[in-house]
Amino acid sequence: ETNAALENVKVTLLDDQFKTINEVTTAADGAYSFKVDCNKTYHIRVAKQDYETIEVPVIIKEQPGETKQPIALEKRIKPITVGTDLAKTLNIPIIYFDLDKSIIRKDAAFELEKILAVMQQYPKMKIDIRSHTDSRQTAKYNLALSDRRAKSTQQWLIKNGIKANRLTAKGYGESQLVNHCSDGVPCSETEHQLNRRSEFIVVSME
Structure with missing residues (x-):
């Protein structure tokens, strides 16, 4: 809602079979990075307490370079309490x-x-x-x-x-x-x- 950068967000890189490859946490400016192979599809999952967990697919082009993937997190509307499914x-x-x-x-x-x-x-x-x-x-x-x-x-x-x-x-x-x-x-x-x-x-x- 605010477009403010979030730090200490857990960012997980998964392959096209949803197997975890690497995990990092975001810096103070919300930045994160992974080294990946060209011409492949990956998935990125971001998770932070009190926010909705998000997954997005990322297609890496054949040419070497930097692929930017900004991800917006939303505050969790439903609280987690005893009895929650x-x-x-x-x-x-x-x-x-x-x-x-x-x-x-x-x-x-x-x-x-x-x-x-x-x-x-x-x-x-x-x-x-x-x-x-x-x-x-x-x-x-x-x-x-x-x-x-x-x-x-x-x-x-x-x-x-x-x-x-x-x-x-x-x-x-x-x-x-x-x-x-x-x-x-x-x-x-x-x-x-x-x-x-x-x-x-x-x-x-x-």
């Missing part, structure tokens, strides 16, 4: 899983990076990871599958630097569907996928 508050798309799988997909890892960034901004924050499935398979199977997914998400965050005592994880199976796609109801794959989701509920900020 980080996925909703931070406008993070639902973390999806493939049918019958608990492996973190590449697109899911990209979204989990946003959760990671926020937990790094709030070092005392603790969250409860809640995983849900669609109604296909038995209720018993889905409960076990969702628990594996929740634990898989938890382990991804731990592997990337979040302490285990800041995370709890539980699966709810098909007990909390978000639409009409219960047992025996014909639904599209897209409709079923909406139920295969994870939530990130803030349980403590202290």
Whole structure:
């Protein structure tokens, strides 16, 4: 809103597969820089406490030189408090899983990076990871599958630097569907996928 430069903003450089390459923080004048290869596409994520996390694609031309990429940050409108679902508050798309799988997909890892960034901004924050499935398979199977997914998400965050005592994880199976796609109801794959989701509920900020 003010166009003022922001210092101490975390800037992350990712490749075209959303894998982290490098991280820096902005200087007092808001400046940052990375050395990159020509003729490639990268993504830049910027994150600062109390601001919305932003990602932008950057296409590097074939000719050597300097590519400038200014990024405007907006103050976070929705405060983060106990009970907040980080996925909703931070406008993070639902973390999806493939049918019958608990492996973190590449697109899911990209979204989990946003959760990671926020937990790094709030070092005392603790969250409860809640995983849900669609109604296909038995209720018993889905409960076990969702628990594996929740634990898989938890382990991804731990592997990337979040302490285990800041995370709890539980699966709810098909007990909390978000639409009409219960047992025996014909639904599209897209409709079923909406139920295969994870939530990130803030349980403590202290």
